[in-house]
Amino acid sequence: MESAASEKHEEGEEEQQQDEDETPYCPFFSNSELFAFMTKERFLREEEIAGVDESSFQFVRPMRAKLSILENPHGSVRFWQGLTCVIAAVYGPSDVRMSKELPHRAAVDVLFRPKVTGSGNMSAMLAAGLMDPLMEERAIEQTVVGILESVIHLEDHVQAGFNVILHEIENDGCLVSACVNATVLALLSAGCSLRNVVCAVTLGVSGDSVVVDPCAKQIQDIQKSMGKDACKSNGLLTFVLTNSHGFVPQILHVSCKGRVLPSELKTCYKLVCSGKIVQEVVRFFYLCISKDLKYSEGNGVEKIEEQVEMEPGEVESSSGDEVDEDGE
């Protein structure tokens, strides 16, 4: 199962500007082929998935999501990014244990559950020369906690807590960015108040080529050549971005695995700050939520105004009529 989208940057930054406008280069499968495979093989089993047609994904691998899959959590989602699949569930704002309560804001707690647990997995990973899986799990949790603390309006819910549970179903590369994206989608569907919409994207850098949202095989290729040539950059960059500031996204979080030289780093920053990748992912969030709320662009305002008209009669307040702020 190969990549979706990738971009080659062969001759410096000036070339790169032109490359962006062309159809993305993909060495293995085209996006449509990957999408066809996904729909055929395993995704047909889901009855109603908020999927967007493959043509809307030019940079990242095609995403699919199903909202409200679980009964109890306030918001839950099953989220695919290519073949990487994550389940996210959000409880919040809810009560937390006394020991975790904070006097000035809500606490955020994230639990990541990997596909395989136990020491068997650990020894296999260590034998393959990879990092301690337990450590990686904690690292993912801490990354998500850090992002959520800056995104949720925590000061509104004093002494409360937000619990997020992430469950890895399938890992085909870019697990961290899939976790962040799934969490944000779950928060949106739970109706939590956020400052901004954020999304995560991983870039694989090998030599002077940059791959957006690499799959497991591409990551393996990058890892094989890691540390071989000191003059070449081989690494993975994970960005978490907001969709704010007009068309220039703000960067919330960057993490790097491996070595990335300044010239390639600059290329990556330029690619990410162009805002096209963010727009693509957040657009997908938008479509998912609008599908969940049964909202389509076509159905006009007239119909909605009809529903909204309420007479101030016996019903004094319902959950929708709460009014907290006055503005002029």
Add this chain to the structure above:
Amino acid sequence: MEESGSSSIGMKRTNLDLNDELGKLVMPGDEFCIPDDSSKVILGPGLRSVIDKPSGELKTIVGCKAGLLRKAKPNTFFLEMKTRSYQSFKKDDVLGIIKQKSKGEHYSIDVACRELRAQLSKNAFEGATKRYRPDLQVGDCIYGKVMDFPKDYPLELTCVQPSGKACGLGSLNGGHIFHVPVHFVRALRTANPKDNLLQKIGKIVPCETAVGANGLVWIKASNAVLTILVSQLLQTLSKANPEEYGTYLNKFNSTVRTVV
């Protein structure tokens, strides 16, 4: 960038007009400009005002949740979204179940919200005095109103209106209590007769109902079988599309005919 219209979906939008966006999806971070006419605008859940720090003037209105922008009659704007968790708000009518009966002056009540327990004074009933007051038991269901306390105070309920009359509040005897998603409560409590589900159900099966803003619903029909049928219908409807309500009601109608 020259992109605009539907292609700019996904990026943060600024300078939106509140009246133009009615019924459309608002994402967190979308900014609205302040309406020009000086008429007062009231912001409901999902929208908040941003105040410019040094001058103290109102800068923008920002959406902070993902939902559809709706307008209630006197210039009130809010976002409508699906939600399963209830956040208590003053003057809300809520249903609760008594969980603890202490020797003191209060019952502690489960109202299915983030605060685990709400308090209800034993004297907060119509005509109650220190000597004569209703004796409620653990497990009893009450229909109360959230007291108008400042923010972050412990949650307290009352079963008497400010006028001194109960007006429907108080303990509920018999019947069946169950939970529906909070966003579904709007469909049950709307005053518009065209949309009101409870009125339509009432035409098929006459029943007593109490709908709390916290998503708890109490139903009492003439016998237990009908009560359970109505509760099952409401739980099914809470998961269905609004367009399918009619077919479900028709099905329910024919089922009830066979039972009675």
